[in-house]
Amino acid sequence: IAAAVAGVHAQDFPGSKTITMVVPFAAGGPTDRVARDLAEALRKPLGGATIVVDNVPGAGSSIGAAKVARAAPDGYTLLLNHIGMSTIPTLVRNVPFKVETDFEYLGIVNDVPMTLISRPTMAANNYKELSAWIAANKGKINLGNAGVGSASHLCGLLFQSATKTEMTPVPYKGTAPAITDLMGGQIDLLCDQTTNTSPQIEAKKVKAFAVTTSKRLTTPLLKDLPTLQEAGLKDFQVTIWHGLYAPKGTPPAIAKKLNEALKTALKDPEFIRKQEGLGAVVASDGRIEPEGHKKFVQAEIAKWSPIIKAAGVYAD
Numbered sequence: 001i002a003a004a005v006a007g008v009h010a011q012d013f014p015g016s017k018t019i020t021m022v023v024p025f026a027a028g029g030p031t032d033r034v035a036r037d038l039a040e041a042l043r044k045p046l047g048g049a050t051i052v053v054d055n056v057p058g059a060g061s062s063i064g065a066a067k068v069a070r071a072a073p074d075g076y077t078l079l080l081n082h083i084g085m086s087t088i089p090t091l092v093r094n095v096p097f098k099v100e101t102d103f104e105y106l107g108i109v110n111d112v113p114m115t116l117i118s119r120p121t122m123a124a125n126n127y128k129e130l131s132a133w134i135a136a137n138k139g140k141i142n143l144g145n146a147g148v149g150s151a152s153h154l155c156g157l158l159f160q161s162a163t164k165t166e167m168t169p170v171p172y173k174g175t176a177p178a179i180t181d182l183m184g185g186q187i188d189l190l191c192d193q194t195t196n197t198s199p200q201i202e203a204k205k206v207k208a209f210a211v212t213t214s215k216r217l218t219t220p221l222l223k224d225l226p227t228l229q230e231a232g233l234k235d236f237q238v239t240i241w242h243g244l245y246a247p248k249g250t251p252p253a254i255a256k257k258l259n260e261a262l263k264t265a266l267k268d269p270e271f272i273r274k275q276e277g278l279g280a281v282v283a284s285d286g287r288i289e290p291e292g293h294k295k296f297v298q299a300e301i302a303k304w305s306p307i308i309k310a311a312g313v314y315a316d
């Protein structure tokens with residue numbers, strides 16, 4: 001009976017009830033950008049549903065993720081989160097949920113490169129000069145991030161480890177406030193996703209030095225930036241992926257409907273245009289299926305845990 005009822009319920013899901021998409025970082029940042037573009041692209045495949053974004057920042061995305069983990073498993077509360085789902089288990093203590101068992105996995109959304117950027121007043125004009133500046137200013141460098149466990153924090157860990165330079169971490173509720181302070185010169189460096197940094201690089205409000213991907217990017221704005229590997233940081237490679245989740249126990253018929261809607265949204269030309277314009281690559285491989293998504297997150301947890309522990313000196 002319950003399955004039948006759930007089945008009937010799934011048929012008219014979501015109906016006129018509002019869906020809340022929790023974003024575990026401040027409004028205006030890269031995660032928020034992906035969420036709002038995705039919410040727009042999900043409306044039609046979900047029958048004109050109303051989807052509102054709820055920014056619940058803090059603790060490297062684990063506060064927002066915890067809110068969704070304990071929400072009613074009815075399909076009306078979703079989580080849009082990034083690589084933090086694979087770093088939280090290693091970096092954030094006393095998390096009130098288990099990434100691998102407390103969520104339904106609804107599919108991966110995209111992959112986003114990161115850029116190493118500085119305040120506009122930085123004298124260096126290329127990575128070589130920046131590297132010299134870093135070496136000459138050990139102990140005086142402020143490096144922004146969005147809290148322990150965030151993408152910018154992970155990139156910052158790896159960057160400090162690769163340059164053997166400990167920097168002062170300056171945490172924010174997201175990289176929207178972080179990049180604002182960078183533009184104002186309050187902090188020196190930030191490693192952040194192109195979905196957030198592209199407009200500010202274009203406006204010359206920050207200086208860009210390199211990208212974190214293994215290959216150079218192809219967007220006109222960023223194609224001339226070297227990779228950090230080219231710049232001499234061996235094996236440096238960080239790409240930020242985003243996934244969609246519901247609370248564990250969401251009826252399978254509803255989870256399936258949400259995954260189908262996601263796959264339709266990922267083929268939406270407008271969604272692809274917006275995302276690619278900001279350097280993101282919309283997902284189209286096996287990770288857009290729930291089982292592919294879950295396997296990928298499990299592999300990422302296994303990948304990042306030893307890397308973080310090796311770089312761990314700067315974890316707090």
Ligand code: MLT
Binds near residue numbers: 025082173
């Ligand atoms: C954001 O949306 O603010 C970023 O994802 C924060 C981060 O993870 O660096």
